[in-house]
Amino acid sequence: MAVEISKGVYWVGAVDWGIRKFHGYELSTHRGSSYNAYLIVDEKVALIDTVWEPFSDRLLDNIREIVDPSKIDYVVANHAEMDHSGALPEVIRIATNATLITSKRGLESIPGHFHQNWNIHAVSNGEHLPLGSSELLFIDAPMLHWPDSMFTYLSGRNILMPNDAFGQHYAAAFRFNDEVDQEELYEEALKYYANILTPFSDLVLKKIDELLSLQIPVDIIAPSHGVIWRKDPLKIVKNYQEWARQIPQKGAVILYDTMWKATLRMAEAISGGLTVKGIPNKLIHLAASDRNDVIVEVFKAKAVIIGSPTLNSGILPTVAPMLEDFRGLKFKNKVGAAFGSYGWSDEAVDKIEEALSEAGIKVAAKSIKAKWQPDEAALDCCRQLGEELAEEIAR
Incomplete structure (x- = not known):
């Protein structure tokens, strides 16, 4: 079911309790995972990312709890990998008037995956998109962890939606970091970083510095896998800075x-x-x-x-x-x-x-x-x- 995470902003994704291997190189997911998508209802309706294709019906059912999917004005694809974009064909089949928003590099990866003649608008780093009382800000994040990756920030609600950054492969009954077992959560967050983002550690530090320099308030960090960080959300950012420096323990x-x-x-x-x-x-x-x-x-x-x-x-x-x-x-x-x-x-x-x-x-x-x-x-x-x-x- 859909979960409101802030006024007019809803988690509409899917929890995959049973998955035990992820990605082509079979990353182990002992505690399952989730595919997080976020629906913003303002004067305009925006969907931020989708889910893996087998969960398309669940995504659409969750959206229907809030709004008719045909009313979606914008679909943002922060990253083209199939665990995030797999439901795009079904969403766009219904939301026929929607504009698909991608990064500049997404102009290559999205058509490369789907070969569809969709209405795609590629945004520049720092570009804004008004929705009504709020607006979206797009932040390029190349190689975190794909060349097409970007973050989406919702002003007015102070929500950062960074796709694969700050995530975890962690299935849970609840949606927020303060509602789950903390030891499990941080074990999975570290495993996610170590196995996926370690090669990009220098870029992680640089992007975090750039993000902090924008001085935008962040009350919620809503990644594309795992739970949403609402209690002390910048703690995971500090963890990433520590992990990216790769200062090992004396062991x-x-x-x-x-x-x-x-x-x-x-x-x-x-x-x-x-x-x-x-x-x-x-x-x-x-x-x-x-x-x-x-x-x-x-x-x-x-x-x-x-x-x-x-x-x-x-x-x-x-x-x-x-x-x-x-x-x-x-x-x-x-x-x-x-x-x-x-x-x-x-x-x-x-x-x-x-x-x-x-x-x-x-x-x-x-x-x-x-x-x-x-x-x-x-x-x-x-x-x-x-x-x-x-x-x-x-x-």
Whole structure:
């Protein structure tokens, strides 16, 4: 059902309790998600974003609780990705007189997805659109997280609708941040940032500075996924500034997979060396872990230590995808090391070191290779590796 979030402004989206994988690269959504769309009823009627196509009927039903969808004057597409724009064909089929508002880059992405001859108006950064007692302000936000992304601000109601920024994949019975479990909420907000926005951290800081420089009052931040921030809404903005600076905690994660427990024993010895030096650390068995949850742990820690036995002259297939993620996420301010066991050849450790360097993670300690099962001398070397990295982490 529709929920009024401010006078004349309604959430008309859909909650997806059952989704567990999101996007083409399958971001895990253990707590579901939502597709948030916002209806503004003034002298003109505006719909800000839509929902994923399977939820089109729910969106239209929610709109009908407030107004006849054919009366919509403007449909704003802040971003063309299908979880936001999927219902556009159904909405525009009914709202035949509506103007579709996009960013300049949206002139490419929206027609590229739908191949329809719609009435599209591309707005410039800072352009205003009067609705009556309120007006919309459009703010370009390229690469947060697509080139076509923009924010929409509703003056008179002081509502920022930033599409994918400040969101969470979090299904909830209630719509507002002060109505849900705070630990769950911030876990999902951090997971969302770490997995989606980390590569754009410099742009995040720049855009937040630009946004704050506008000195527009913000009473509500209404993202396109998860709950709406109405209590202390700028707290999540401050969180984003902190996360975007990527100042890690003084801790380590040891990521590994193992075939016959040789690499596991090495991981435990490295953990022992870190622990002796008082450095918090976690061992994460990649074969039994969700990769998006692992990325959150890596995001928080200063050191990432990766272990794999050699298989077919390379890295285990449970380990290699994480290294590919690291290349794309472009983590900052991290150090790393590699370790692993081998039998007939020992290429895995060298390939891990190479991948860490390519991802911008400084290899800060000599990596360890153990032939067959590690003997006590090899395990001592692993403990020394942990102690050496502990000194690097503590700096």
